[in-house]
Amino acid sequence: MSSKPLIPEVQGSTQEVAIAKCRRAAELLGGPCITEDTALCFKALNGLPGPYIKYFMKELGHQGLNDLLVGFSTKEAWALCTFAYSAGPGSEPILFEGRTDGNIVPARGSPQFGWDAAFEPVGTGKTYGEMTVEEKEKISHRARALAKLRTYLGSL
Numbered sequence: 001m002s003s004k005p006l007i008p009e010v011q012g013s014t015q016e017v018a019i020a021k022c023r024r025a026a027e028l029l030g031g032p033c034i035t036e037d038t039a040l041c042f043k044a045l046n047g048l049p050g051p052y053i054k055y056f057m058k059e060l061g062h063q064g065l066n067d068l069l070v071g072f073s074t075k076e077a078w079a080l081c082t083f084a085y086s087a088g089p090g091s092e093p094i095l096f097e098g099r100t101d102g103n104i105v106p107a108r109g110s111p112q113f114g115w116d117a118a119f120e121p122v123g124t125g126k127t128y129g130e131m132t133v134e135e136k137e138k139i140s141h142r143a144r145a146l147a148k149l150r151t152y153l154g155s156l
């Protein structure tokens, strides 16, 4: 079918997904809002799973994320957090991105939160799952995105 579908199934880049979600949230809330999305992007896969990591993690687990990269020499990945801010319905969302580079590794540390145990940020020697909250906060994709959002909100 060549015409634009009437019911959107939001897929695309992390930016497209974040904008669509924030725009809809502002409509539903009828006011300003902030939404957050986290993607995990594999270099060998041109950035996938990216915004679809939630379902990859749910179906495949830590081992499955590693298995996806068998046969590729690079295990490099980056965690990308996107905060989106909309001033209200009809107001175009503004994005704030934070990125942390690392590698996909066999799980180490706490397996409790998402893919934390399978992601080792560059230069740390630890997975997110092996870090304290304070250690993770110093280098995390989310902390970096939040710092940008905070600066923006402070300038309003």
Ligand SMILES: O=c1nc[nH]c2c1ncn2[C@H]1C[C@H](O)[C@@H](COP(=O)(O)OP(=O)(O)OP(=O)(O)O)O1
Binding pocket: 036, 037, 038, 039, 051, 053, 054, 055, 057, 113, 114, 115, 116, 128, 142
């Ligand atoms: O720092 C993190 N360290 C490890 N795992 C993480 C982190 N941050 C999010 N995650 C996980 C949760 C979810 O399995 C997936 C994507 O998160 P994300 O798309 O925001 O999912 P979500 O559960 O918030 O649902 P949604 O935003 O679609 O309502 O990565």
Ligand SMILES: [Mg+2]
Binding pocket: 036, 037, 038
């Ligand atoms: Mg989320």
